Each structure stands twice: as C-alpha cells, then as structure tokens.
Amino acid sequence: MAQSTGAKRTGKVKLSRAEKKAARLVRKQRRRDSFKQMRQAFTLTRKNDARLVPYLVLAFVLTAVPLYLLVVFITDSVWLPILPALMLGLLAAMFLFSRRAQSSAYSQAEGQAGAAAYVLGQLRGDWRKTDAVAGTPQLDAVHRLLGRPGVVLIGEGAPQRVKPLLAQEKKRVARLAGDAPIYDVVVGRGEGEVPLAKLNTHLMKLPRNLSKEQVVALDRRLSALGAQRAPLPQGPMPGGVKMRSVQRAARRRG
Template sequence: MAQRGSAPEKRPGFFSQIKSLFKFTREVYPWLPWLQIAILVAGVLVGVILGYLIPPLQVWSIILWGITGLMLGVLAAMILMTQLSTKAMYKKIDGMPGAVGHVLSTSLGRSWQASDTPVGVNPKSQDAVYRAVGRGGIVVVGEGSRGRLTRLIKDEKTRSLRVAQGVPVTVLHVGHGDDDTPIDQLAKTIKKLPKAIDKTTMAAVIKRIDSVSQSLSSLPIPKGIDPLKARAPRPR
C-alpha cells in the first residue's frame, strides 16, 4: 500500500503568534513588558474613575467600568506592540544584504510590483540593485556602497528608459547618508511618488521590462531576508 502524503504543516495558533511577536519585539525593546503593564494599569484606573464619576454609583458599575478599562488597555498594548514590532524588524534588517528586496516585495501594496530578487548584483561585494514598477513609474533602488553601485544603477536606469519611454525613472539609494533613504522610510518614499501612469500602462511596462530582463539565476544573488530570522511574526 502506498504511503499517504505527509500531513500539511500546522500553522501556529493565535496565542502562539502573539507570544512570538512579543519575544521578537522585546529583543529590541527590553522595556516593552513594563510599558504594557503600565498601559493595563492605567486602563483599569481610568475605568474605575469613570465608574465613580458616572451615576449611579454602585459596586457593580465600578467593576464593569474597570473591566472595560482593562479591555481597552489590552487593545492599546497590542497596538503598541504591533507598531514596535515593525520598527524592530527594520532595526534588525538594516544593513543586511537583501533587506531592500524584503521591503519592496512585502510593503508596497497592490499599486506596485517588485521582487525580493535584485535585477543587478556585484557577486563579490553583494551590492545590489532592485526595481519596482507602479503608478509612480519605475523606481531603481541601490543597496550597498554608493560608489560600487554607480555602474549597476546606470545600466538599469538606461535599460528602463529604453524599454519604457516616457515613464519617469526614480533612483533611490538605501543608507544613512545625506542623500540616502533609510530602510524604514523606503516604502513610504516610493508610495509618495506622484502617479504618472495608469494601470494599463503599468501592466505594459512590466511586460516589456520582464521580456528584456536578463536572467541572474547563475549569480550568487541574495534573495531577500529570511522571514523567520528578520521579519516580525504577526498574529492572524
């Protein structure tokens, strides 16, 4: 009798994901538990005070208001942890090869198309160039040493201008210099670009660029960040 196929991998439960998210965030922000406790206590206190101030003044009313304050405190603590987890993720991947690819492929939304695989790479230094196409045109993003990226960025910009005439090409460099874009501001910067093409033109541009893009599969390309090591786990 043939062996049955292996059972599908069981996804972690909601509370397991919350626990993982908490541990991930606490590694970067050790004070997170104390702040969350303070928020819970503040929520209960606010609820109890409202219970005293809002008539009728009864024990059950004060208890209910206290529970309501606790629930609101839990919600606020969860929102805080989610926001901090995003910042923690950016702190962890900042400067890592493939960080740009991870951000472009996960944080731009449906109005942009990008891959975690670079379109140009220096095999020795791992400096890489990525590309995103969207309503704002074409964006070429450099990751690594600005000096070593000059040729790669120029080649990609020239290729984009050749196959998509009339479409604006924006060049960004991720880093911490005066003219650089920090990794945590990359997605926001791209999304703020003014709309220059419609959806039909965007689809045509993507098709043209894909048709002329050279295969880089034989090169040691950093395909983004390992999500299990660098991305903050999020609850469902």
C-alpha cells in the same frame, strides 16, 4: 430523506464527529502557532528594546484607566467598566507591541543582504516587483518596482558599488520606459539615502504619474528586458521571524 432535504435548504453540510474533532484540532493548533509566534517575537524584541515592557505597561495604563474612570462617572458602577477597560488597554498594548517589534526587526535587518527586498514585499497597492535585476558578487543588488508613480529602482548594499549599478540599470530601463518617470533610491543612512524602516513610506509618497492602463503596458515592455539576477539570501529578518506573521498574530490576540 428529510434530513438531506433540510441540509440542502439551509446550505449547511452536517459534519461527522471525526470531522468536528479534526476541525477543533486544527483551530487549537492555529492558536498554539499564534501564541508561539507572539512569544518568539516578544523575546526577540525585548532583547533589542529595553524600553519595550515599560512602554507596554504605560500604554495599557494610559488607555484602560481613563476609560474606566469615564464609565464609572457615567454609570456610577465600579464593576461594569472593568472588562471594556481591560480589553481596550490590551488592544492599545498589542498595537504598540506590533509597531515596536516591526521597528526592532527593521533595525536588526538594516545592512543585511536582501533586507530591502523583504521590506518591499510588504508594500501595499498595485506594485509590480522584480528582485535583483542587477547585482554584484558582494550581494549588492538593485530591485525594480513598477507602479502608478512610474519605475522605481531601489539599490541596497555599499553605495560606491550600488550607485553605478543604479545608473546602468536606469539606462537599460529608459530604452523601454518612454515618458514614464524613473526614480532611483539607495537604502541606507547616508546623505540622500532612505533608511530601511522608512522605505515603504517614502515610496507611497511618490506622485501618481501613470494610469493603470499605462502601468500594464509598461509592465509588458519591461518583461522583455533581461535581468542579471543577483543571489540574495532568503529571510533577512532576525531569527527567521516574519513581521507579517507577527502582525497577524497580534491582531488575533488583540
């Protein structure tokens, strides 16, 4: 009875041995999954980025060595700065690896059907995304974003097919958008196009033209707009590696 009262006061539930063992197994499996994701991402990135390993070593050295020398100068100890220098060097290397892995994945995915839809899924902030509101049998597609800048239509595929799709969808949206701005973006490397790796950065730089209330109201109006869904393959990233998982794993190990 006393143990039960004590547990209620502290708000903690005492776990049985079996429950503690199960919790340890879950944590162990998560660490294994994290390491597996990191190893897979490293293997894939190294195949497509010959400079990866030298750059990681350089990032580690340029971060760890100056810190080590600085702490030695301040404390006059050769042993004290070893651990913090190693930790900071590993953190710098992991950060660089995350960035280069993301860049490598984007470069491999560029031109694949559904790549833009995946990248838009990484967009931060209050955006309402509708995939493939228009498309062609060749897997060209137009995706619709709604946010504080207004309505943004993103086209991916062959420019000669995507641009007419964008124009057609822009007319449909304009009937309900009122005074809200409508932007159109073509993903690619041609003149006037936005590269896949810079797509989200380009979108985040758009001016904020609408209030939150206007976005909600416009979202309700656009939800009544029919969509001609285009079939898009899932997971355009090479080898099925999701960069969000890679970055989570990098942060855990950093």
